[in-house]
Amino acid sequence: MKALSLRADYAWDVFSGDKTVEYRSWPTKYRGDLLICATAQKIPETIPGHAIVVVRVKDVKKLGDRQYAWQLDNVRVIEPFPVKGRQRLFNVDDSLIKYHPEIDDENHPSDAAVEAFIDKYLAPLMY
Template sequence: MKALSVRQPWAHHIFHDGKDVENRKWETNYRGDVLIHSSKSFDGPAADKRRFLIDHPHETFGAIVGIVEIVDCVSDMDSDWFHGPHGFVLRNPRLINPLPCKGMLGFFTPDIDFSQIRPLGDAA
């Protein structure tokens, strides 16, 4: 399964706040499930990162944190989350137990044991 790195706080917003589009400078023809990798970096000033960590002390960085379906790629969208120039339209976000891994640019195949992918809270 392919993965896509997303900086915090945006990865959090996909799974907790209804963020329905991932903004990119490039287009994709890919459709289907993709793993979301929460990158180690934060998108915003240090003060915002401190506030984010205070509000979300258990948020994960540097790991695969969930799965989402990409259903379209658009250049315009009626969503408060769309800022373009391209947007991967997201549906069906599912959190998983985090799997530490190194991220990469673009779509990538993560160096993880795929048999370890479990819904969040499932210890089996």
């Protein structure tokens, strides 16, 4: 799967659904699933150096000279796993990605299900 490294706090914002646009100085023709990976920079209350969520690149709009807005949607929760980030788009083996559709927003998960996922997969990795 294609992957993109973001600062850990921005990756967390994508995970939570608060960030639906990623601004880049370069465009891509790629549309489809994109694995969001947090860089190794240690930022409190994030999971640095891990892949944390899969989204879809819906579109890329040119905003100006060397300014592009990547429109992201279809957030899907995965079990975080370590990834060494790279610049630009890079590939990650699909077999490493383990989805948890029962806690995706469109399935309206219970608070208990979300808390159990956080306790099991996210909290132990948080910086």
